[in-house]
Amino acid sequence: MNIVVCVKQVPDTYSERRLDPGDKTLDRASADGVINELDEYAIEESLKLAEATGGTVTVLTMGPEKATESIRKALSMGADKAVHVLDDSLHGADAVQTSAALAAALDKVGFDLVVLGSESTDARMSVVPAMLAERLGLPQLTYASKVEVDGSAITVQRQAEYGYDKVEATLPAVVSVVEKINEPRYPSFKGIMAAKKKEVANFGVGDLGLAEADLGLAGAATEVVEFTPAPPREKGVVVTDEGDGGVKIADYLASQKIL
Amino acid sequence: MSEILVLVDHADGAVKKVTLELLTLARRLGEPAAVFVGQGYDNAKSILAEYGAAKVYVAADAELAEYVVAPKVAVLASLVQDRQPGGVLLPSSADGKEIAGRLAVRVGAGVITDAVDVRDGFVCEQSVFGGGTIVQSRVRSGVPIVTVRPNSAAPEAAPADAAEEQVSVTLSDADKAARITDRVEVEKGERPDLAEASIVVSGGRGVGSGENFAVIEALADALGAAVGASRAATDAGWYPHQYQVGQTGKTVSPQLYLAAGISGAIQHRAGMQTSKTIVVVNKDAEAPLFEIADFGVVGDLHQVVPQLTEEVKKRKA
Ligand SMILES: Cc1cc2nc3c(=O)[nH]c(=O)nc-3n(C[C@H](O)[C@H](O)[C@H](O)COP(=O)(O)OP(=O)(O)OC[C@H]3O[C@@H](n4cnc5c(N)ncnc54)[C@H](O)[C@@H]3O)c2cc1C
Ligand SMILES: Nc1ncnc2c1ncn2[C@@H]1O[C@H](COP(=O)(O)O)[C@@H](O)[C@H]1O
Numbered sequence: 001m002n003i004v005v006c007v008k009q010v011p012d013t014y015s016e017r018r019l020d021p022g023d024k025t026l027d028r029a030s031a032d033g034v035i036n037e038l039d040e041y042a043i044e045e046s047l048k049l050a051e052a053t054g055g056t057v058t059v060l061t062m063g064p065e066k067a068t069e070s071i072r073k074a075l076s077m078g079a080d081k082a083v084h085v086l087d088d089s090l091h092g093a094d095a096v097q098t099s100a101a102l103a104a105a106l107d108k109v110g111f112d113l114v115v116l117g118s119e120s121t122d123a124r125m126s127v128v129p130a131m132l133a134e135r136l137g138l139p140q141l142t143y144a145s146k147v148e149v150d151g152s153a154i155t156v157q158r159q160a161e162y163g164y165d166k167v168e169a170t171l172p173a174v175v176s177v178v179e180k181i182n183e184p185r186y187p188s189f190k191g192i193m194a195a196k197k198k199e200v201a202n203f204g205v206g207d208l209g210l211a212e213a214d215l216g217l218a219g220a221a222t223e224v225v226e227f228t229p230a231p232p233r234e235k236g237v238v239v240t241d242e243g244d245g246g247v248k249i250a251d252y253l254a255s256q257k258i259l
Numbered sequence: 260m261s262e263i264l265v266l267v268d269h270a271d272g273a274v275k276k277v278t279l280e281l282l283t284l285a286r287r288l289g290e291p292a293a294v295f296v297g298q299g300y301d302n303a304k305s306i307l308a309e310y311g312a313a314k315v316y317v318a319a320d321a322e323l324a325e326y327v328v329a330p331k332v333a334v335l336a337s338l339v340q341d342r343q344p345g346g347v348l349l350p351s352s353a354d355g356k357e358i359a360g361r362l363a364v365r366v367g368a369g370v371i372t373d374a375v376d377v378r379d380g381f382v383c384e385q386s387v388f389g390g391g392t393i394v395q396s397r398v399r400s401g402v403p404i405v406t407v408r409p410n411s412a413a414p415e416a417a418p419a420d421a422a423e424e425q426v427s428v429t430l431s432d433a434d435k436a437a438r439i440t441d442r443v444e445v446e447k448g449e450r451p452d453l454a455e456a457s458i459v460v461s462g463g464r465g466v467g468s469g470e471n472f473a474v475i476e477a478l479a480d481a482l483g484a485a486v487g488a489s490r491a492a493t494d495a496g497w498y499p500h501q502y503q504v505g506q507t508g509k510t511v512s513p514q515l516y517l518a519a520g521i522s523g524a525i526q527h528r529a530g531m532q533t534s535k536t537i538v539v540v541n542k543d544a545e546a547p548l549f550e551i552a553d554f555g556v557v558g559d560l561h562q563v564v565p566q567l568t569e570e571v572k573k574r575k576a
Contacts, residue, residue, distance in 0.1 A: 013506060013525055016389045027574075037507060095370060096363055115347070121506055125372045126353065127360030130328060134361040139436035140327050143353055158327065158439075161452065161501065166441035169328055173437075179507050180500045221369025225382065225395040236537075238544070241558025244568025249517075249538060250574060251478050252554040256536060258515050259456075259482075259574055 001055030001149065001171075004029060004111040005046040005079065006102060006132075009033040009063050009070040010122040016167035017122070023217060025092045026122060028064060030117040038117030040077075040184040041177050046115045047078045048182065049149060054178070056080045061100050062090065070202070076187035083109055090216025091207050091244040095123070099131035101215070104208035106136065111172060118143050129176035139169030142176040144247045190246040261345030262314070263289040264333065264338060266358065267307065268350045272299020274306050276455050277350040279414035281407055282310040284377050286417060289345040292316060293421070294338060296322055300423075310414060313325035318426045328354060329434035330363040337428050339366045339402055346381050346403040352454065359406045375411045375512070375533065389506070389525060390532030409455045410417040410512045431432025448527070453502060457514045461504055461531070463489035465520020465541065465560055475519060476566050481571040486491035487511065487531075489521045494566075505530035519560040523548025523549050541562060 011031030012016045020027045047055045059074040061067050062085035071082045084107050093101065100122075108113060114136075119126040133140035141147075144156035145164060152171045157164040159178050187195070205212055213219055239248055253259035263285040268275040278293070285291035293312040295303060299315050307315055316338055323330040335347060347362065349355040351373045363370035372381040381403040385394045398404065453459065460482065462475035466477065472486075479486045488498040490505060504511055506526040516534035521527060523546055525537075531537070532551065539552040540560045549555045556563050 013389070013529070019392065019393070019394070024326075034548075049438075057273055077538065095360065099360075099364065117379035119507075122388075124510075125360070126356045127363075127370065130357035131360045131364050134329075134332070134364045137433040137436075140329065140357070140361075141437055142277060142327070142357060145330060157443075159501065163443045163445035165327075165439045166443065167437050168440050169437045174421040178500075209411070221363070221400045222371055222396055222398050225397055227394040230386065230391055230393050233537075233553070236551075236553040236555060237557065237559060238539075238549050240544070241556050241563055243562075244566075245540070245558045246568070247564035247570050249563070249567050250553065250570035252538070254574065255570075259571060 001049065001053040002110065003046045003050055003055055004058045004060050004106060004109060004114050005042050005074070006035045006060050006114065006116040007039045007043065007070060007074050008120050009061065009067040010120055012037045013121060019224065019227050023092060025217065025226060028066065033066050034068060035073055036117055036120045038060065038119055038177065038179060041179055041181055042115045042117045043074050043077055043079060044182045045147060045177050049113070049147065051198040058083060060102065060105055060109070063083065063091060065106045071200055072195050073187065074190040075198045077185055078191060083199055083203060084200055085203050085208070087204040089212050089216045092220060093215060094222045095125050095127050095131060095222040096221045097215055097219065099128050099135055099175055101208060101210060102128070103132055103135040104210055106132070108203070108208060113171060114174045116174070116176040118178050129174055133174040136174065141169060141173050143168055144175050144177050145181050147175055147181070148175070196212040261289045262292040263344055264335065264344045264347045265291055265293050265312070266335065266347070266349045266355065267293050267303065268298070268352065268355065269295070269299065269303055272302030274303050275350070276414065276420045277409040277454070278575050279306070279310045280409065280412045281348045281350065282307070282312060283412050284407065284414045284435045285348055285530055286311050287379065288377065288381060291345070294335060296334050304421060309416050309418055311417040311419045312421045314422045314424060316424050316426045318428065319429060322430065326430070326435050327437040327439060328357045328361065329455045330430055332365060333428045334426060335362050336365045338426065339448045344402060346405065347378070349406045351406040351408045355406050355507055355561065359404050363404050366401060368404050369398035370404045371398060372406045373397055374405050375508070376408055377405055377407060381405065386533050389529030408510065408512055410457065434460045450479060451483070451485045453485045453487055453509050454511060457480050458484035458502070458517070459487045459511050459513045460519070460521050461489065461521060462486045462492055463521030464491035464495070466492060466497065472498055478517070478564050478568045478571070481568045481575070489527050513525035519564050521548055522546045523551070
């Protein structure tokens with residue numbers, strides 16, 4: 001089975017995240033980049049499925065030069081090769097455009113299964129997997145907490161508020177995973193060494209047959225009009241429990257008309 | 260005045276509060292038209308009318324519930340094409356966001372998720388980076404498609420006609436590609452939905468064990484609240500994963516968020532920072548969550564929380 005796993009590099013939550021005052025896009029250069037956490041679960045699930053079916057795993061990333069670090073990490077976990085969609089005209093792309101670029105890249109490389117994380121920690125949109133299913137006209141098997149492949153049949157448990165739905169489809173398909181699906185492996189020393197020699201193909205906008213005018217900030221369907229730091233919360237009251245802590249909270253809630 | 264489509268979030272006709280919030284927001288932007296997909300419209304009718312739906316589009320074909328997300332996209336896409344609405348509002352739930360994303364691709368529009376306010380001209384306010392930055396954004400091509408977080412507006416009644424119009428769509432093969440074969444409901448009590456609740460009581464590693472979560476649940480029940488948990492608690496298996504609050508869990512924005520035995524790591528704060536009032540119980544006075552608490556008690560939650568529960572019961576009696 002030919003699996004492509006979509007991996008996004010995001011600014012580390014621990015570092016200061018900010019928007020660039022100039023073009024109001026995420027300042028990716030000033031923060032440390034890490035693999036979007038849920039994408040590590042996507043990589044792990046892809047590796048497992050490839051191991052079980054004798055398939056290959058290709059990493060697909062769209063992002064600036066710096067995203068190569070995350071690609072190498074995914075390769076060191078065991079993915080076979082990678083495709084990096086790298087083009088300055090993509091800077092400032094929104095979800096509609098990102099999904100268009102990823103769909104075009106997927107068409108070009110070919111696949112039986114696409115695996116994604118269900119949410120990125122920077123955008124937190126949770127839309128790219130569904131958008132890819134829409135663009136590719138493929139089954140949407142998102143929020144999977146369990147994936148089973150049997151020949152060309154695929155079944156997932158789609159996590160929901162009330163429990164889960166069992167969803168069935170035929171490959172090719174688009175899957176996104178939630179965090180409880182598995183435990184991502186750490187790259188081994190051997191894996192890290194091997195990753196250095198693995199192939200990373202760079203695709204530009206021209207290679208994907210996309211029109212430059214539709215891409216990047218200028219062609220985005222959404223825009224940030226302005227942004228401001230959130231006003232800091234006013235400092236509250238902290239008391240030490242002297243046997244009446246519960247009562248004190250009740251008093252406070254009553255004073256706020258919550259109780 | 261142009262129509263504003265509002266996708267109704269419901270379970271067999273029991274309408275979720277977020278829908279009433281969306282109808283309230285829609286009134287500022289145009290004429291609210293609810294879109295009801297699925298079974299049980301009879302149960303939903305009067306409340307949609309009460310909260311201002313001038314019109315209700317009803318798509319009740321049983322087939323629509325058999326497939327993942329795409330049928331709702333098909334219904335909305337056909338309405339967008341036929342009615343040229345001024346915008347589409349959906350709840351920021353897992354399904355709501357996916358429907359919004361696919362709809363944007365299908366009708367060639369832009370999509371904004373997790374708005375906490377939508378103003379005249381469809382200018383959307385979002386709270387990003389775990390609540391650290393407030394962004395004003397807008398859709399600049401095609402019909403604006405916006406998902407709104409629960410608890411972003413106070414629902415206001417404004418009786419309207421709720422004139423009913425049946426809608427039927429033909430699903431494409433692609434819409435039918437992912438088929439739901441079974442629905443497995445884990446036991447769910449009487450507590451409100453975590454994302455929608457106006458009060459959330461959360462427990463963390465400090466709770467100590469799965470059994471001890473009874474302390475958290477008892478307070479939640481006394482307050483009529485939902486229960487949440489930190490990742491340390493869900494990872495330990497003390498509480499089910501779907502109740503996790505934070506960066507990799509739910510984002511909540513209730514009137515009151517009460518955290519017990521949670522240190523307040525940045526990933527946890529990312530999911531609760533925009534709560535109106537935050538109350539913290541922790542035995543460590545240095546716990547970072549105290550920094551954003553409106554009211555905090557340094558103490559043992561096993562003493563403080565049960566006492567609070569008793570006090571709440573007493574005062575409510
Ligand atoms: C990529 C990533 C994503 C993450 N996503 C999330 C997420 O979505 N949600 C989330 O919650 N976390 C998330 N985390 C984990 C987060 O970093 C913290 O590890 C986690 O929130 C800690 O949970 P906790 O506060 O319950 O535990 P701890 O940090 O161990 O804190 C327990 C607290 O309980 C107090 N305590 C102990 N006993 C008592 C007592 N008897 N009475 C009162 N207080 C007591 C202690 O003083 C301490 O402050 C994520 C981490 C990473 C790396
Ligand atoms: N630029 C990107 N490159 C590769 N994968 C991406 C990119 N953006 C989003 N994804 C994938 O889509 C998932 C959901 O992202 P989002 O919809 O932005 O929350 C992520 O977990 C990734 O798997």
